[in-house]
Amino acid sequence: MSTINYSEKIPNNVNLGEDRTLQRALEGWQPNFINWWDDVGPEGSTNHEVYLRTAVSVDPNGWAQFGHVKMRDYRWGIFLNPGDTNREIHFGDHKGEKAWQDVPGEHRANLRRIIVTQGDTEPASVEQQRHLGLTAPSMYDLRNLFQINVEEGRHLWAMVYLLHKHFGRDGREEAEALLQRTSGDVDNPRILGAFNEKTPDWLAFFMFTYFTDRDGKFQLAALAESAFDPLARTTKFMLTEEAHHMFVGESGISRVLSRTAQVMNDLKTDDPARVRAAGAIDLPTIQRYLNFHYSVTIDLFGADQSSNAATFYSSGLKGRYEEGKRGDDHILKGQTYKVLEVVNGQLQEKEVPMLNALNEVLRDDFIKDSMAGVGRWNKVLEKAGIPTRLAVPHKAFNRQIGALAGIKMSPDGRVVSEAEWTARKAEWLPTPEDFAFVASLMGRVVEPGKFAGWIAPPVMGINRQPVDFEYVRFG
Numbered sequence: 001m002s003t004i005n006y007s008e009k010i011p012n013n014v015n016l017g018e019d020r021t022l023q024r025a026l027e028g029w030q031p032n033f034i035n036w037w038d039d040v041g042p043e044g045s046t047n048h049e050v051y052l053r054t055a056v057s058v059d060p061n062g063w064a065q066f067g068h069v070k071m072r073d074y075r076w077g078i079f080l081n082p083g084d085t086n087r088e089i090h091f092g093d094h095k096g097e098k099a100w101q102d103v104p105g106e107h108r109a110n111l112r113r114i115i116v117t118q119g120d121t122e123p124a125s126v127e128q129q130r131h132l133g134l135t136a137p138s139m140y141d142l143r144n145l146f147q148i149n150v151e152e153g154r155h156l157w158a159m160v161y162l163l164h165k166h167f168g169r170d171g172r173e174e175a176e177a178l179l180q181r182t183s184g185d186v187d188n189p190r191i192l193g194a195f196n197e198k199t200p201d202w203l204a205f206f207m208f209t210y211f212t213d214r215d216g217k218f219q220l221a222a223l224a225e226s227a228f229d230p231l232a233r234t235t236k237f238m239l240t241e242e243a244h245h246m247f248v249g250e251s252g253i254s255r256v257l258s259r260t261a262q263v264m265n266d267l268k269t270d271d272p273a274r275v276r277a278a279g280a281i282d283l284p285t286i287q288r289y290l291n292f293h294y295s296v297t298i299d300l301f302g303a304d305q306s307s308n309a310a311t312f313y314s315s316g317l318k319g320r321y322e323e324g325k326r327g328d329d330h331i332l333k334g335q336t337y338k339v340l341e342v343v344n345g346q347l348q349e350k351e352v353p354m355l356n357a358l359n360e361v362l363r364d365d366f367i368k369d370s371m372a373g374v375g376r377w378n379k380v381l382e383k384a385g386i387p388t389r390l391a392v393p394h395k396a397f398n399r400q401i402g403a404l405a406g407i408k409m410s411p412d413g414r415v416v417s418e419a420e421w422t423a424r425k426a427e428w429l430p431t432p433e434d435f436a437f438v439a440s441l442m443g444r445v446v447e448p449g450k451f452a453g454w455i456a457p458p459v460m461g462i463n464r465q466p467v468d469f470e471y472v473r474f475g
Helices: 020-040 105-128 139-166 168-177 202-223 229-267 272-277 283-299 307-314 354-383 418-428 432-441
Strands: 049-055 064-070 336-343 346-353
Touching (some): 020 105, 020 139, 105 168, 105 202, 139 202, 139 229, 202 229, 202 354, 229 283, 229 354, 272 283, 283 418, 283 432, 336 354, 346 354
Antiparallel strands (some): 049 064, 336 346
16 A cells, blocks of 8 residues: 655655655745635635545555545645556557656656646636535535545645656746636636636536536546656546546536426426526526536637647657557557538538547547436436436537637537527526526525535435534534
8 A cells, every 4th residue: 555644744655755855845835825725715614624535545445534624734745646667658659668757858848838737727626616615505515515625726736746846947936826827817817718717606516526527537537648657647646536526516416406306396397487486496507507517618628630739649748538448559640530620601520630639539538428427417307207308519519719619509519690699599508697596596504414405415425424414513
C-alpha cells in the first residue's frame, strides 16, 4: 500500500521532505491557497465540521477514511499513483521508448500549457459553486457539495506540485496565476469558457457535476496516458476522486426526476405550470438545463480539427481515452475520422486526418458516455410510468467553438433560420423565467433527514451511514 505521510505540513507520497527547496516553495504557496479558499471558497462554512473523506493512501482497495473535519483544516496534499520504472510510452512518435521522468526541453511549453489549463478548472468550479451551500436542499447534499469542493482544491494542489517541481520560475509564476484568475471575472477570467458560467442553483450544479465533471474524467483519462510519467501518475489518482463528483450529478438529477414524476402522478398531469405550482421542477425545464450544460461542456473539447491535438498526441503528451484498449497502431498517421461541417446550409460529414481530429474523437467518447447516463435518468421516468424522455441535443446545437460555432441548429439536428432560432430559443435553452422559478425553490434545508420538496431523498447515505446522519455539524 502506498501510504501518505500526514506528519508533513503538506501531506504527500512523493518524498517531499527530501527536496527542501521544493518543499519551501510549496509551503510558501500554501498560505496563498488558504487565503484564496477564505476569499472565494464555500461561503459561510468556516466553522462547519463536515463528514469528509480524506485520502490516506493510493491503494484502490482502501484509499480513504471518513470523519468530521473543518474544511479549512482539510489535509490537501500531493498524491501520485505508484510508479513503474519499466513503463514505456505506448502511443505517438516515441512509442516503445521509456516514459519520461523529467520534462523534455522541446515539449516544455506544451506540457506547461496542458497542466495550467487543467489546473485552472479546479479552483474555477469551487468559485462557481461558492454560494450553493446557502441554498442546499438537504444536509446530505450540502456534505456532497463540500466534498467536491475540497477535492477540487486538492486537484489544484496536484497540478501546482507539477508546475513547481518541473517548470522552475515559469511554473512558480503559473502557480501564482492559478489563484489570481477568478471565474466570471471581466478582467481576469478563467481560461475555459464553461468555467466562467454561473452555477446559480442546485439543478445547474447537478448538471455541471454530471456533464462538466465528466469532461474532466475524459481529459484526465487522456492525460493519464501521457509519456510524462509524473503527469500520468497524478491524473490517475485524480480520477479516483472524480468518480464521486459525477455520482453526485447523476444521482442528483435522478432524485429530481423521481420527485417530479411523483408530483405528476399525484396530480395526474404533465402540465408544466401545475407541476411548478406544486413545488417540483417540470420536465421541459430539466430538458432545457440539460441542453445548455451539455452544449457548453462539449465545447470544452476544443475545435473539431486541431493541429495542437495532433502535436500533443504525436509527441506523447496526451493520449486518447482508454488508449491501451484500442486496436490500431497508436501512431495514427494515414488514418482518418469523420467530422461535421456545414455546406450550403446543411450538415454533412467529411473525412479528415485522425491526428487532427483527436478532439472530436474524445468528444464522441464523452457523448457516448453521457448518453448512457441520460438513459439511466429515463429509466426513472419509465419506472414511474411517465412517457416523456430526456435526450441530449444534437452535437451541433448551441456550439460556440470550432466549425460548428454559431450555426443555428435545433436540438433534434435541423439547421434552422435565424427567425426560427429566435422564436424557439426559449423552448430549447433556459430562460430568465426558468432561472427565477428554480431559484424560488432554493430554500435551505439542513435538518438531518429532511429534504426540499423538489428533490427525493437518496436511496442510501454516505459510507454506509444512514440518510439522516449528521453529515454537517454547524459551528
